[in-house]
Structure formats: structure tokens, C-alpha cells
Amino acid sequence: MTISQILFIVIALVVLGGGVMVVTARNLFHAALFLIVSFFGVTGLYVLLDAGFFAAAQFLVYIGAISILVIFAVMLTRGVQQAQPANSQWPAALITSVIVFVIMAIMLGPIAVTIGDRQFGNLSWPNIVEGQTVPAVPDDSLVRLGQSFVDFNQYGAAFLLTAVLILVAMVGAIWVARDRTLKDVMEERAELAAEEAQEAMLAGPAQPALPVGAAQVAEPTAEPAVRH
Amino acid sequence: MSLIDTINNLLKIIGDAVANLVQNILGPGLGADLIVMGLGALALCTVAALTFMAMTWAERKVVARIQSRVGPNQAGPFGLLQPIADGIKMFTKEDTTPTSADRWVYNAAPLIIATFALLTFAVFPIAPGVVGTNLNIGVFFVIAVGSASTVAILMAGWGSNNKYSLLGAFRTVAQLVGYEVPMLLNVIPVIVLAGSMGLADIVQRQTLADGNPGIPFIVYLPLSALAFFIAGVAETGRSPFDLLEAESEIVAGFHVEYSGMKFALFMLGEYVNTLAVSIVFATLFLGGYAGPILPPYLWLALKTALVFFVFMWLRGTLPRVRVDQLMSLNWKVLVPMSVVNIIAVIILAKVFVTSPGLQAANGGILVTPATQAAILFVANIAILLSGLAIVARRARVLRLAEERQLESRRQANRAAVSGFAGGAPAK
Structure with a gap:
């Protein structure tokens, strides 16, 4: 067994062990930390593949940003310490993950599967085929990656579309979190009430007459968060 | 190799000597490579940790001088042994x-x-x-x-x-x-x-x-x-x-x-x-x-x-x-x-290129590196100044609004007080 194979097994154990701990940990905060362990293992996989840029990007995005977001969501959850690892949906989740695993195993493995007239799988991985060596990663792979993002014959369009998507998400986030005055909220509520009243009028004849004094429009009970 | 070259390449010479020594003892191979890498990592971490000690001393000294204090001066000359004293304290x-x-x-x-x-x-x-x-x-x-x-x-x-x-x-x-x-x-x-x-x-x-x-x-x-x-x-x-x-x-x-x-x-x-x-x-x-x-x-x-x-x-x-x-x-x-x-x-880096090869490939205007630096410098300073101007204007608008509010409140207070002109009404 070569060193890189041993390393791969160790890293795979870290990734899978972290994943198992995420779903079995009773403490939600611990589950989030094990998710970080799993992400860290994936970073190691990228390093093992000589994909330094992806390793750093994985680290920055998943460990530096997304896991922080997950931890914040966990901290806003009630009962972090005694969460039940399983709920009533576990059979459905189990079936889904088994199906996804089987599909992935077929798509990426050496077994050939023919569905209709298309053939899936049957990938000859360098290390699976005996005697074949792994081709070295070219030195300018990072340059090529960058160029393929701006080349419209490759991923230029996808890159631009992703940028637009992220921009829209950013604008949306700012719009959702904007400063709202009491006046804005009251206007919105009045509009909503007017719409409901109109709907009630349109649906009027079909409805049985309400007893006198019954509330036509339910008053909103909880005050929305308003900043003056 | 002259003395100056030796001094300039001191770190590389030491590193190569250590690598050779390890390879002579163990013979070239993965084991020796791993040990050399480990030694390199150890050296880097040690230098970083020692620099950390020096930094704590320097920071306390410099901040003390800025604030007209003396800073650590008891442990050793100029308090140079202060980080070691701190370390012993932390350990115990x-x-x-x-x-x-x-x-x-x-x-x-x-x-x-x-x-x-x-x-x-x-x-x-x-x-x-x-x-x-x-x-x-x-x-x-x-x-x-x-x-x-x-x-x-x-x-x-x-x-x-x-x-x-x-x-x-x-x-x-x-x-x-x-x-x-x-x-x-x-x-x-x-x-x-x-x-x-x-x-x-x-x-x-x-x-x-x-x-x-x-x-x-x-x-x-x-x-x-x-x-x-x-x-x-x-x-x-x-x-x-x-x-x-x-x-x-x-x-x-x-x-x-x-x-x-x-x-x-x-x-x-x-x-x-x-x-x-x-x-x-x-x-x-x-x-x-x-x-x-x-x-x-x-x-x-x-x-x-x-x-x-x-x-x-x-x-x-x-x-x-x-x-x-x-x-x-x-x-x-x-x-x-x-x-x-x-x-x-x-x-600007696309328009003003410094090498003829790049000009031939992508077009642009060929300039000397100094000119390119000057152009980028001016652009940077222009962006900085205009950005600061926008911020300053915004801050001024906010401050004026606040002042107006304060002024109106002051006037209301004055009006309330002037109602009592000539002495407060007797109870």
C-alpha cells in the first residue's frame, strides 16, 4: 500500500467519522463541530488530489463561513443540549441516502450499467486499473482554471450567471434586513387588510352570514419587530 | 563564495547543511525527507514562538513609552527577561x-x-x-x-x-x-x-x-x-x-x-x-x-x-x-x-502594459514601470479622496440634522423657562 493510500484511508475515516458523529451527537453544538471535522477531512482530500486552490477554498468557505452560520443557527435553537438525534422521518432519510449512495457508486464506480441506450459507470480509475499510474497535475492548472472561467467557450456564461445569482441574493438580504419604520409597517398592514377585505367581498355571497359582532379580519396578535 | 554571499544566503546554507547531515545518516529516502521537513516545521514554529515572546516585550515597552510610562524594567536589562518571567508564571x-x-x-x-x-x-x-x-x-x-x-x-x-x-x-x-x-x-x-x-x-x-x-x-x-x-x-x-x-x-x-x-x-x-x-x-x-x-x-x-x-x-x-x-x-x-x-x-493594468509581449498579445499602451506605478498611484489616491469626500459629506448631513433637532429642543426648553420670567409663581 502506498503512503497516499494510507493517507486516503485516514482522511476518509475522518470525513465519515465526522459525518456519523454529526447525525448521532445529542448536543447540537457538538454536531456542528463534528461537521467542521468532516469539512476539514474534505480539505485533506483536495490536498491529496493536488488541488491546493480547492483545498483553500473549501477551508475558507466551509470552515470559515458556512460552519459559522450553522453554529449561529444552532445557538438560536432551543434545547441545544438534549436534542433527539432521530425523529419520525428517519426511515425516509435512510431510504433516500441509500438510493443516493447506490446511484453515486454506480456513476463513479467500475460497474457498467445500461439504462435505455445510455451507459453509466464503467469508469476506469487509474488506480483501479492495474499498472496504470496517476498523471501528474500540470503546474499551470490554476491559470487554466482561471482562464476557463472567463472563456465563453468553457464556463464563462456559468460564471457570470453565478455572479448575478449571488448579487441578487445579496440585494435580497439587504432588502429583507432593511430599516423599517413604524409607518412602513402600518402601511403594509393596511394594504394587507384591504386585500383581505376585497377577497372577503368577492367571496361574499357564497359565505354564510356571520353573526353580528364576529371579527371580520383577524387582528395580528404578535407585534412585528419594529425599529423606530 | 565570498563572505557577503555567505551572509546573504545564511539560512539556505544552514538548511542545506542540515538536510545533507540527515541524509548522510539515514540515507536518501522518504524517512530522511520527512525528518528534514519536520525539522523545518519545528524551526519555523520555534522562531514564531520566540518572536511572540519578543513581541510581548516590545509591545509593552513601546505602548508604555507612548503613554509616558516606563514599562517592564525589573527582570533583566531593560526588562528583557520579562517574557520569560511571564512564561514561568503561566506554567505555574x-x-x-x-x-x-x-x-x-x-x-x-x-x-x-x-x-x-x-x-x-x-x-x-x-x-x-x-x-x-x-x-x-x-x-x-x-x-x-x-x-x-x-x-x-x-x-x-x-x-x-x-x-x-x-x-x-x-x-x-x-x-x-x-x-x-x-x-x-x-x-x-x-x-x-x-x-x-x-x-x-x-x-x-x-x-x-x-x-x-x-x-x-x-x-x-x-x-x-x-x-x-x-x-x-x-x-x-x-x-x-x-x-x-x-x-x-x-x-x-x-x-x-x-x-x-x-x-x-x-x-x-x-x-x-x-x-x-x-x-x-x-x-x-x-x-x-x-x-x-x-x-x-x-x-x-x-x-x-x-x-x-x-x-x-x-x-x-x-x-x-x-x-x-x-x-x-x-x-x-x-x-x-x-x-x-x-x-x-x-x-488600468490592462490598458497600460509594461512588457512588449503582453502588448502584442492583448493590445494596450506600452509604458515604463515607473509610469504604470504613477498612473495606478494617482487612480488609487483619487478613489481614496473621493470616497472620503462622500463619507465626510454624509457625516456632515447627519450631524447637521442632529444639531437642528438639538436646537429645536433647546428652543422649546427656553420657551418653557421664559414662561416663568420674573420669578416662579408662588405656591
């Missing part, structure tokens, strides 16, 4: 763990912060050919690894099971995640000019050799350098952005429950991160080890010390900023300015 202190702490999380946090702080040293080019590993994504690696401290601080804050710790951790996340954005955005112009993310290549582009002009990037990109520096101060959580451990508000923030060596590891992580930011700034904007006469590693040390001195200077001079000021500075000033700057630099 009781290692406490709060009873309600989340033990694993609480104990792992200082280890993680120290480990990832030291990990960044793997990619810093100390002299030509002397570098842990010459990654082609150097800058990106440093910033990515630096982001792990956020997780460690959150773990410390949560694991301590203390309200002040948790508040400190919350502040940290808002600050560190936010200031990572301008940090990355201001590295991009440097990458565009250097044509590489590798730190050694970036230094090479600022060295006076191989047709490179030898102009440090701070001349090309003063705005980027300024914004990167501000983001770096915030990213290391130092004064005036030390909200994560504001003593007067939340005791000591996330490390309030830590004592003994675990606290020392937090301090180590903090100072090594500061050192890493200083080295990155020196490498990206001041030309790293490039410089005349003195040996390269000395130049890097001098430039890093200069950057760290500005860190200390800020700490000794400025009061802490408010949370809302912190956020406004980041999202309303630094980020928009940096984005405009990136666009300007990319366009």
Missing part, C-alpha cells in the same frame, strides 16, 4: 476548568487557535529559496487558514459556559467574518499586478532584477495597502478594534475563563496572527525580503517590525471604536472603496 498557575464547561470544546479551542496561527508560517518566503512550501496559492492559503481562528473563538466562548465569553464570541464573529471581505478584496489588486498568488512570485515582482522595476506595491496601490492594514488590525482583534476582549464591557471576552497555559496559548495565537498579518503586509506591499545591501531575511524582519510598530502605535494612541462604527466602516467605506479600486486597477 493553576489550570482551571469551570465545572459547567463543555470540557472537550473548552480544552480544544486554545489548541486549535495556536495550531492554525502557526500553520500560516508554512508559506512565508523568508529569503530567496527559503520557504516552508512554495504554494502557488500562498496569499489565499494564509487568509483561508487565518479564518479558522473564528471557529476556535466561538468554541472558546461557547465551551466556557459564561455569558461574557459568549458575548465576546458573538462580537468576534461579526467582526472577523465581516473584515475578511475587505482583506480578500484588497489582495486581489496585488494578485492582478503580480500575476500570481504565490508569495515568492509576488516578492519576485517587487525585486530589482529580471526586468522587474523593484518598486514595492505600496507605491502602486496605496489605497489597497491602507484598507488591507485596517482590515488586518480588525482581523487580529487588536486595538482600536479589540471589541472581542473589551475589558470595560465584557471583562476579557471569549478567554475570560481560561488560565495558565491555555490562556498563554490564546495569547500566542493572537500575537502569531498579528505577526502573520505583519509579514503578509510586508510581503504584499513592502516587497518582502527584497532590498539592497542588507541580507534578505534581515530586510523581511525590518519591514515586519515596521508594520508591527504601526500596530503598537495604533494600540497606544486610539480609543476603542463602537460596534456600529466598526460595522459602518467595514461595509459602507472599506468594501465599496475596495470594489471600485479593484475595477480601476484591473482596467
Whole structure:
């Protein structure tokens, strides 16, 4: 067994062990930390593949940003310490993950599967085929990656579309979190009430007459968060 | 080889000698390679830890002078042995763990912060050919690894099971995640000019050799350098952005429950991160080890010390900023300015090229490197000044509105008081 194979097994154990701990940990905060362990293992996989840029990007995005977001969501959850690892949906989740695993195993493995007239799988991985060596990663792979993002014959369009998507998400986030005055909220509520009243009028004849004094429009009970 | 060459290449010569020695003993092979790499890593970590000790002394001395105090002067000459005394004190202190702490999380946090702080040293080019590993994504690696401290601080804050710790951790996340954005955005112009993310290549582009002009990037990109520096101060959580451990508000923030060596590891992580930011700034904007006469590693040390001195200077001079000021500075000033700057630099670097080969390939106007530097400098300063002008105008509008409100309230008060003119009515 070569060193890189041993390393791969160790890293795979870290990734899978972290994943198992995420779903079995009773403490939600611990589950989030094990998710970080799993992400860290994936970073190691990228390093093992000589994909330094992806390793750093994985680290920055998943460990530096997304896991922080997950931890914040966990901290806003009630009962972090005694969460039940399983709920009533576990059979459905189990079936889904088994199906996804089987599909992935077929798509990426050496077994050939023919569905209709298309053939899936049957990938000859360098290390699976005996005697074949792994081709070295070219030195300018990072340059090529960058160029393929701006080349419209490759991923230029996808890159631009992703940028637009992220921009829209950013604008949306700012719009959702904007400063709202009491006046804005009251206007919105009045509009909503007017719409409901109109709907009630349109649906009027079909409805049985309400007893006198019954509330036509339910008053909103909880005050929305308003900043003056 | 002359004496001067020997001095200039001292680190490389020592490194090669050690590598040869190990290979002579063990014979060439993977084992010897691993041992040489391990020794290199050990040397880097030791240098970082020793520099941490020197930094604590220097910081206490310099801040004391700025504030008209004396600073440590009892242990050894000029208090030079103070860090050792501090270390002994840390070792002998009781290692406490709060009873309600989340033990694993609480104990792992200082280890993680120290480990990832030291990990960044793997990619810093100390002299030509002397570098842990010459990654082609150097800058990106440093910033990515630096982001792990956020997780460690959150773990410390949560694991301590203390309200002040948790508040400190919350502040940290808002600050560190936010200031990572301008940090990355201001590295991009440097990458565009250097044509590489590798730190050694970036230094090479600022060295006076191989047709490179030898102009440090701070001349090309003063705005980027300024914004990167501000983001770096915030990213290391130092004064005036030390909200994560504001003593007067939340005791000591996330490390309030830590004592003994675990606290020392937090301090180590903090100072090594500061050192890493200083080295990155020196490498990206001041030309790293490039410089005349003195040996390269000395130049890097001098430039890093200069950057760290500005860190200390800020700490000794400025009061802490408010949370809302912190956020406004980041999202309303630094980020928009940096984005405009990136666009300007990319366009100008494309239009005004310095090498005939690039001109032949992409077109553009051929200029000398000095002219290119001047053009970029003027563009940077113009963006900086116009950005500041917009901010100043906005601040003036807000201040005037506030003053008007105050004035109207004052008039109302005066009117109320004048109702009693000639003496208050007798009861």
C-alpha cells in the first residue's frame, strides 16, 4: 500500500467519522463541530488530489463561513443540549441516502450499467486499473482554471450567471434586513387588510352570514419587530 | 563564495547543511525527507514562538513609552527577561476548568487557535529559496487558514459556559467574518499586478532584477495597502478594534475563563496572527525580503517590525471604536472603496502594459514601470479622496440634522423657562 493510500484511508475515516458523529451527537453544538471535522477531512482530500486552490477554498468557505452560520443557527435553537438525534422521518432519510449512495457508486464506480441506450459507470480509475499510474497535475492548472472561467467557450456564461445569482441574493438580504419604520409597517398592514377585505367581498355571497359582532379580519396578535 | 554571499544566503546554507547531515545518516529516502521537513516545521514554529515572546516585550515597552510610562524594567536589562518571567508564571498557575464547561470544546479551542496561527508560517518566503512550501496559492492559503481562528473563538466562548465569553464570541464573529471581505478584496489588486498568488512570485515582482522595476506595491496601490492594514488590525482583534476582549464591557471576552497555559496559548495565537498579518503586509506591499545591501531575511524582519510598530502605535494612541462604527466602516467605506479600486486597477493594468509581449498579445499602451506605478498611484489616491469626500459629506448631513433637532429642543426648553420670567409663581 502506498503512503497516499494510507493517507486516503485516514482522511476518509475522518470525513465519515465526522459525518456519523454529526447525525448521532445529542448536543447540537457538538454536531456542528463534528461537521467542521468532516469539512476539514474534505480539505485533506483536495490536498491529496493536488488541488491546493480547492483545498483553500473549501477551508475558507466551509470552515470559515458556512460552519459559522450553522453554529449561529444552532445557538438560536432551543434545547441545544438534549436534542433527539432521530425523529419520525428517519426511515425516509435512510431510504433516500441509500438510493443516493447506490446511484453515486454506480456513476463513479467500475460497474457498467445500461439504462435505455445510455451507459453509466464503467469508469476506469487509474488506480483501479492495474499498472496504470496517476498523471501528474500540470503546474499551470490554476491559470487554466482561471482562464476557463472567463472563456465563453468553457464556463464563462456559468460564471457570470453565478455572479448575478449571488448579487441578487445579496440585494435580497439587504432588502429583507432593511430599516423599517413604524409607518412602513402600518402601511403594509393596511394594504394587507384591504386585500383581505376585497377577497372577503368577492367571496361574499357564497359565505354564510356571520353573526353580528364576529371579527371580520383577524387582528395580528404578535407585534412585528419594529425599529423606530 | 565570498563572505557577503555567505551572509546573504545564511539560512539556505544552514538548511542545506542540515538536510545533507540527515541524509548522510539515514540515507536518501522518504524517512530522511520527512525528518528534514519536520525539522523545518519545528524551526519555523520555534522562531514564531520566540518572536511572540519578543513581541510581548516590545509591545509593552513601546505602548508604555507612548503613554509616558516606563514599562517592564525589573527582570533583566531593560526588562528583557520579562517574557520569560511571564512564561514561568503561566506554567505555574493553576489550570482551571469551570465545572459547567463543555470540557472537550473548552480544552480544544486554545489548541486549535495556536495550531492554525502557526500553520500560516508554512508559506512565508523568508529569503530567496527559503520557504516552508512554495504554494502557488500562498496569499489565499494564509487568509483561508487565518479564518479558522473564528471557529476556535466561538468554541472558546461557547465551551466556557459564561455569558461574557459568549458575548465576546458573538462580537468576534461579526467582526472577523465581516473584515475578511475587505482583506480578500484588497489582495486581489496585488494578485492582478503580480500575476500570481504565490508569495515568492509576488516578492519576485517587487525585486530589482529580471526586468522587474523593484518598486514595492505600496507605491502602486496605496489605497489597497491602507484598507488591507485596517482590515488586518480588525482581523487580529487588536486595538482600536479589540471589541472581542473589551475589558470595560465584557471583562476579557471569549478567554475570560481560561488560565495558565491555555490562556498563554490564546495569547500566542493572537500575537502569531498579528505577526502573520505583519509579514503578509510586508510581503504584499513592502516587497518582502527584497532590498539592497542588507541580507534578505534581515530586510523581511525590518519591514515586519515596521508594520508591527504601526500596530503598537495604533494600540497606544486610539480609543476603542463602537460596534456600529466598526460595522459602518467595514461595509459602507472599506468594501465599496475596495470594489471600485479593484475595477480601476484591473482596467488600468490592462490598458497600460509594461512588457512588449503582453502588448502584442492583448493590445494596450506600452509604458515604463515607473509610469504604470504613477498612473495606478494617482487612480488609487483619487478613489481614496473621493470616497472620503462622500463619507465626510454624509457625516456632515447627519450631524447637521442632529444639531437642528438639538436646537429645536433647546428652543422649546427656553420657551418653557421664559414662561416663568420674573420669578416662579408662588405656591
